[in-house]
Amino acid sequence: MLIQKGLLYLINSFQQESYRLYQVLLSLNQQTIDIVNQSNLNEQILTNFEYRFELPGLPIVASDVYPVWKQVRFPLDANNKIIGSGQRITRIDINAKAGPGSSSFIVDLLVTKDKGVTFQSIFGPSLTQKLVLPVGLKWIKYGGKFLLSNDILQDGWWFRLDVLQSDGTTDSPEIVIRGVLEN
Numbered sequence: 001m002l003i004q005k006g007l008l009y010l011i012n013s014f015q016q017e018s019y020r021l022y023q024v025l026l027s028l029n030q031q032t033i034d035i036v037n038q039s040n041l042n043e044q045i046l047t048n049f050e051y052r053f054e055l056p057g058l059p060i061v062a063s064d065v066y067p068v069w070k071q072v073r074f075p076l077d078a079n080n081k082i083i084g085s086g087q088r089i090t091r092i093d094i095n096a097k098a099g100p101g102s103s104s105f106i107v108d109l110l111v112t113k114d115k116g117v118t119f120q121s122i123f124g125p126s127l128t129q130k131l132v133l134p135v136g137l138k139w140i141k142y143g144g145k146f147l148l149s150n151d152i153l154q155d156g157w158w159f160r161l162d163v164l165q166s167d168g169t170t171d172s173p174e175i176v177i178r179g180v181l182e183n
Helices: 002-012 019-037 041-047
Strands: 048-054 086-095 105-112 131-133 139-143 158-165 174-182
Touching: 002 019, 048 158, 086 105, 086 131, 105 174, 131 139
Parallel strands: none
Antiparallel strands: 048 174, 086 139, 086 174, 105 131, 105 158
16 A cells, blocks of 8 residues: 555656656556456466476486475465365376487376375376377377366375386476366
8 A cells, every 4th residue: 555655656746747647657557456456366376286397308217207296285375274175187288308209208197195105197097098298299288087086186195207108319308287276
């Protein structure tokens, strides 16, 4: 509020010198106040989520290849209460500096609900149902349904990343999980 009064004081100083500039600044100030006061401004930002897994270099076939597990976290409101009941995955991208040369690069994303005792893939059981970057491509997008409890992630779960197939030519692949917060 103090800032708004200070801005109005500065804007009012132009009223005598340049009335047109005064009108423009006054209008801009009002639009700024309107944007700040919109109740859904932060909602759009908070309801989208993204998890990134960047694998430097040329990954080889191995389990648990990412250096740390990424934890699923929900946003908090002003009172430090969790917002939402789940995070629904809407899209997963995989991209690389250089795509696979002789065989597809295949990755599996798994989650643990029990802090690493057991893991469940978010994809189907066969290699063709996993996250596949085909030969010659540097980017691909996956959308639709995933096997994980109707695509809903829960606060406190952890991700693990396994490379199931690699020809050693896929350079610096990145996996990006995107979605929306469910209420």
